[in-house]
Structure formats: C-alpha cells, structure tokens
Amino acid sequence: MRALVTGASGFVGGAVARALVKDGWQVRALVRAGSDRTNLQGLPLEVAIGDLTDASSLSAAMDGCEALFHVAADYRLGAPDPAQLYRTNVEGTRNLLLAARRAGVGKIVYTSSVATMGIPADGSPGDEGTAVSLAAMIGHYKRSKFLAEQVVLEAAASGTPAVIVNPSTPVGPGDVKPTPTGQLVLDAAAGRMPAYVDTGLNIVHVDDVAAGHLLAWQRGRIGERYILGGEDMTLQQILIYIAQHVGRRPPRVRLPYAAILPIAYVAEAVAKITGRSGRVTLEGVRMSRKRMFFSSAKAVRELGYRWRPPGQAFDDAVRWFRERGRLGSTTAP
Numbered sequence: 001m002r003a004l005v006t007g008a009s010g011f012v013g014g015a016v017a018r019a020l021v022k023d024g025w026q027v028r029a030l031v032r033a034g035s036d037r038t039n040l041q042g043l044p045l046e047v048a049i050g051d052l053t054d055a056s057s058l059s060a061a062m063d064g065c066e067a068l069f070h071v072a073a074d075y076r077l078g079a080p081d082p083a084q085l086y087r088t089n090v091e092g093t094r095n096l097l098l099a100a101r102r103a104g105v106g107k108i109v110y111t112s113s114v115a116t117m118g119i120p121a122d123g124s125p126g127d128e129g130t131a132v133s134l135a136a137m138i139g140h141y142k143r144s145k146f147l148a149e150q151v152v153l154e155a156a157a158s159g160t161p162a163v164i165v166n167p168s169t170p171v172g173p174g175d176v177k178p179t180p181t182g183q184l185v186l187d188a189a190a191g192r193m194p195a196y197v198d199t200g201l202n203i204v205h206v207d208d209v210a211a212g213h214l215l216a217w218q219r220g221r222i223g224e225r226y227i228l229g230g231e232d233m234t235l236q237q238i239l240i241y242i243a244q245h246v247g248r249r250p251p252r253v254r255l256p257y258a259a260i261l262p263i264a265y266v267a268e269a270v271a272k273i274t275g276r277s278g279r280v281t282l283e284g285v286r287m288s289r290k291r292m293f294f295s296s297a298k299a300v301r302e303l304g305y306r307w308r309p310p311g312q313a314f315d316d317a318v319r320w321f322r323e324r325g326r327l328g329s330t331t332a333p
Contacts, residue, residue, distance in 0.1 A: 002026040004065040004105075006052070006096065007072025011175045011182065012111060012167060014039030015210035016069050021045060023214060030061045030072070039174045052092025058099040068100050069213055071111040073148075075141065077180055082140035089144035090151060097155045097162070108162040109216045112149045114202065114227060114294050115142040117166060125202075125232065125295040128166075128225045149225075156223035163220035165213055168229035168294050171313035172206035173320035185317050188242040190327055195253035196235045200291030203238065203310035204230030215303040230307040232293040242314055246327070 003020055007013030008029030017040065020027050027045040031037065040047065050057030052072060062068070074088040093110070100108055118132030137143040149164060156162045175182030181201075187193050212228035220226060233241075236254070243250035299305035321327050 001067060002028060002065050003067040003069055004028045004030060004048070004061055005069045005071060006030045007070075007111075008045075009035040009037050009039055009176075010072065011039075011177070011179055012170055012206060012209055013069075013071035014174045014176075015170075015172070015206045016071055016111075016213050017043060017045060019207070019210040019214055020069070025067075028061060028065060030058075036176050038176050052088055052095060055095050055099065058096055059102065062099050062103040062105065065103065066106045067217060068096070068105045068108045069111070069217070070096055070108065071213075073111070073113075073145065075179055077139060077141055079140060082144075085140050085144040086147070089148045093148045094151050097152065097160055101155075101160055106161065107217055108152075108160065109213050109220070110149075110152045110162055110164050111213070112152070112164050112166045112225070113142075113145050114166050114168045114229065114292065116146045116149050117227070117294060119292060123291065123293075125293040127295045128227060128298055153223065161222050163216045163222060164225040165209075165216050165220075165299075166225055166227045167209045167212075168202035168204050168227065168296075169292075170206040170209050171203055171310070172316045174206065175317065175320070182317065184238075185242060185314065186321055186326060188239050189246045189248075189318050189321065191248050193239055193251055195251050195255045196239055197255050198234070198236075200232060200234040200293055201238065202229040202232050202292060202294045203313060204228065205308050205310070205313035205316070208305075208307040212299060212303065212305050215299075215305055219303050221302070224302075226299040226303060226305070227294050227296045228299055228305060229294045229296040230313070231310045232291070233310060234291070238314075241311060242318065245314060245318055 003025050005013055005017045008017040009031045017027050017029055021043055028048050029040055029045050030048050030050050032051055033049050048061035050061045074085045079085055117126045118130035119126045120130055134146055137146045152162050152164055169181050209228045216226055240250040
C-alpha cells in the first residue's frame with residue numbers, strides 16, 4: 001500500500017510517516033521546498049515537493065496512492081497575517097480533497113484538532129458530540145481548523161471517503177519548530193516558566209496519535225470524527241512533572257487571568273510591528289480561561305485506540321530536546 005502524507009516533515013506528520021513505514025507501507029511525503037526534513041532522515045520513503053496552495057503539485061504527489069493522510073496545517077497562535085492560516089488550512093484542504101477524489105484515493109484520514117471541539121460549561125471533558133459553533137472558536141487558528149473540518153465533513157457527505165481524527169495536545173520527540181506546546185515543554189525544562197495560570201490540557205504521546213491515524217484508516221467510519229487524546233492535566237501538574245524530571249524547582253506562583261491579559265495585548269502590538277508572534281499571544285491567553293479536557297472514549301470503543309501515561313510523552317520530549325542541545329545546562333535526571 002502506498003500512502004501520501006502531507007506535513008510529513010512536521011511534528012505529528014513525521015510521527016505518522018514513521019508509523020506507516022514501520023507498518024510496512026510505501027510512504028510518499030509531501031513537503032514544501034524549504035521545509036526542515038530532520039524528521040524524515042533515515043526513513044525509507046519518497047519525497048514529493050509541493051504546496052497545499054498549488055493544485056498541480058498535489059495531483060502529481062497523489063499519483064498511485066491508495067491512501068491519504070492529510071496532516072499538514074499552519075499551527076500558529078497570534079499569526080501576524082491570519083489570511084495565511086485560511087489559505088493553508090481551509091483552501092489547502094479543499095485543494096487536496098479535490099486532487100484525492102480525481103486520483104481515486106481509497107480512503108482519507110484528515111488530521112483536525114480538539115481545537116474544533118466544544119468544551120462543556122460544567123468543566124467535564126468534551127467529546128465529539130459536545131455542541132459547538134464557529135462563533136465559539138477563539139482566534140484565527142481555531143477558526144481556520146473549524147472551517148477546514150467543515151470542508152471535510154461536507155466532502156464526506158458527498159461521497160469522499162474521509163475520516164477525521166482530532167488529536168488533543170501531542171507531546172514527544174520530533175517537535176522541530178517547536179509547536180506552541182513543544183515550546184511550553186522546552187521553556188519549562190529550561191527554567192523559563194516562573195509562574196502559571198489556572199488552565200489544563202489533555203496530554204498524549206505523539207506516537208500514540210500516529211498509531212490512532214492508522215487505526216482510523218483501518219476501522220474509522222466515513223464522515224466520523226475521533227478524538228485521539230490521553231490524560232487530562234492541569235498546567236500546574238504539567239510544570240511540576242517537567243521541573244522534577246530535569247531537577248528544577250517547579251513554579252509556585254499562580255497568575256490570575258486579569259494579570260496576563262494586558263501582557264498579551266502588548267505582545268500582540270509588538271507582533272504586528274515586528275511581523276513575528278512571541279510566546280505570549282492573545283489567542284493563547286484567551287484559550288487558557290478554560291481547561292481543555294477531552295474524552296477519547298469513542299476512539300477507544302470504535303478504533304481500539306490506546307495511549308500511554310503522559311509522563312512518557314514529557315520524558316521523550318525532554319530527551320529529544322536535550323539530545324539536540326536545546327536545553328542548555330539543564331540537569332540530566
């Protein structure tokens with residue numbers, strides 16, 4: 001079986017590519033000309049140069065593929081030019097689905113995000129059935145992913161064989177850029193997180209997310225969504241674990257939302273001037289008002305999905321950053 005993996009040079013896409021190779025697939029990785037290919041080194045796969053906004057490159061990359069794993073996305077919070085997010089995440093997805101349909105691809109697994117999911121007001125974990133709307137999406141990243149997911153759902157309703165997976169907060173090796181979550185892990189391990197806010201995330205090892213993609217291809221129902229998550233943790237619990245792992249003191253100061261918001265506004269203004277977003281973004285701060293907890297019960301029930309303890313994800317991420325000299329003089333555990 002040959003599969004095209006978009007975003008294969010990225011964090012989740014690289015993990016999916018590794019999982020497919022390990023499972024015996026022939027893998028073709030769609031990457032942009034200037035992409036960092038660190039995550040592809042040593043993998044026996046074919047590289048296709050293309051871009052989600054270039055329809056002709058997508059048709060060429062799709063040739064001879066029985067499966068498509070569309071993992072690529074522009075994952076940035078506080079992007080200075082939000083239009084880029086919509087071009088890649090929404091229109092790029094539309095272009096890719098059209099190319100896949102023309103090529104007769106047998107099944108598509110689209111990587112969405114729990115960012116598109118609703119969060120119950122009572123604090124309980126959200127799931128695929130939690131009510132949500134575009135109006136509830138905070139920021140352009142979440143809006144672009146919500147709209148892209150709608151494109152996939154509409155295509156599936158019209159006969160495109162597509163399944164949607166919604167990873168929660170992946171952590172682990174291969175976070176080259178890094179992602180906003182990877183940056184949080186890196187900052188915590190390097191002692192650059194002196195305080196925290198009262199929020200929470202659902203943490204999952206990136207390799208478990210990748211395994212969930214294969215399960216979705218094998219067992220996922222067309223037009224259905226499946227949360228690929230792990231365990232719910234407060235930010236304080238996350239920071240304590242990482243600090244202890246690297247031999248640092250965990251932060252003890254909890255900052256109220258009202259104290260962080262003005263900082264985010266200033267950071268946003270600076271980003272507009274410089275053209276580069278920083279670590280503190282208005283989107284991220286607004287999202288932190290809720291604990292982003294989710295249930296993977298549907299994926300467990302229908303796909304046979306499983307996940308490992310989140311500590312393993314943090315251990316592997318810290319080890320990966322350390323091996324590449326990203327942690328400076330932090331103490332080894």
